[in-house]
Amino acid sequence: MTMDVCQGYRPETAAPAAEHYREFEPRRPELRPYIRCFWEAADDESGEKDGKPRLITPDTCADILFLIDHEAGRVEEWFCGVNDRPFFSRVAGRRQVSLFAIRFYAWSAVLFADDSLRGTRNGFFQAGQHFYRLCRKLSPRLLAAPSLPKRICVAEECLLDLCDPEHGSPIVQNAVFMILRSHGALSIDSVAGESFISRRQLERLFEEQLGLSPKRLASLIRYQCLWREILTAREFCVQDAVCRFGYADQPHLLRDFKRFHSMSIAQARRYAVSDGAFF
Secondary structure: OOOHHHOOOOOOOOOOOOOOEEEEOOOOHHHOOOEEEEEEEOOOOOOOOOOOEEEEOOOOEEEEEEEEEOOOOEEEEEEEOOOOOOEEEEOOOOOOEEEEEEEEEOOOHHHHOOOOOOOOOOOEEEOHHHHHHHHHHHHHHHHHOOOHHHHHHHHHHHHHHHOOHHHOOHHHHHHHHHHHHOOOOOOHHHHHHHOOOOHHHHHHHHHHHOOOOHHHHHHHHHHHHHHHHHHHOOOOOHHHHHHHOOOOOHHHHHHHHHHHHOOOHHHHHHHHOOOOOOO
16 A cells, blocks of 8 residues: 555644644645645744744644754754644744744654654654654755745755655554544454454554554544534534544534544634634
């Protein structure tokens, strides 16, 4: 199977249209199965980050953040592992510092890493711990890149050079494909059975490659499929969603959504169109 496991799957943030945040899909088609997007935190008119707390919801992705300090001539690199709970993040105002980031799908980050991603769930690390080769290769070029399009261009060159599909487990990729195909509603015992592997072995492989369990990934994928339906459906019907995404009943769906989003569906909709501001 190819790495095109994510075809048709598009995880979304809590405020996709927020003005403080801009994302760009990979230009190189070879990277689209691996990279959800490149993104940056935009400055306001004064050149400062606005410093407002922003809701970060689980998006089944992992990020490498590059803080480019033009004045000091250096780059800080940070890795944010896959999150399975919501939290608030604040971008502090710092002049002459640009934030550029690469967002990987949870199952593809390992293809660019130097080692296992075990223990990275909900973690924030210096990126060199897991992505030393990528940081060493990319950071100096980002510092010299004068614009966002140029940064994306050099990032894509480095990513293509370092991508190692053999570093990924075919068993994990096939399991992810099955989970995505079911919108996260397939039981992990079924996934393990169809993979001809024990559940314990499957969990071990997922922890090594993604940093979280297959059951947790399935829950996050179902939540993300539901969230995208809420965002895009002309008339969202909770009962239809219960059937479509395999929830036991409506209260189960509502509890599950609030657990991952920290607010009700109605509140989440308002937040999504409010530029990520409190309401």
